[in-house]
Amino acid sequence: MKFFLDTASLEEISEAVSWGAVAGVTTNPTLYARVGGKLQDFEQHIKKICALVKGPVSAEVTAPDTAGMLAEGRALASLADNVAVKVPLTLDGLAATRALANEGIEVNMTLVFSVPQAILAARAGARYVSPFVGRFDDIAEDGIEQLSNIVMALGNYDFAEDGPRGTSGPHGRGVEVIAASIRNPNHVTQAALVGADIATVPFGVLKKCAVHPLTTNGLAAFEADWEKVKQA
């Protein structure tokens, strides 16, 4: 499983890239608002993110209709070679995805909550499909079970000819499943166990993934014993 970073913070991206595990970035309007982003700076901000990471950077359209999504999607895709246009799973979004995919533009279909939605996204030519885990948990449903169903269902088929980039991803050739709305390291564990291709993870959660109390305690013991060695 690859890690994407789920943030619009340049500082967080720079730091996490230095840890060596960040294969891409996902943003959304909420994450851009969270870093105090202004509308007129949006495109420059996406360009800066694209310069920080080699992998795909998801930048989301905000128009509700196909024509608006297409115009925004084309503009976003022109910002850098590694932009993936993020499009919501609506009927307008599916039409925009089909058109963008036909132009060779990578699309990440977002706000995916069911197997039929995921199959529609893949058939529309989406390069990435993003089921949201935590938002199911928020309403007392099992987000990992839904993610697992989507991974298994897409894995039954070959979508390579539907997408813009031929084959990729062990599940559902031609499309990769991004476990999104990840809230804690256990979500990361479960996403890996059910075979998600990618987990897009907030900075704080990625940091927590590196921490284990036995690692911390073990290091403290080594340091204490090394002091004894130095004074022996």
Ligand code: E4P
């Ligand atoms: C990423 O693609 C999603 O937009 C993000 O993971 C949503 O996370 P949230 O449910 O915590 O807002």
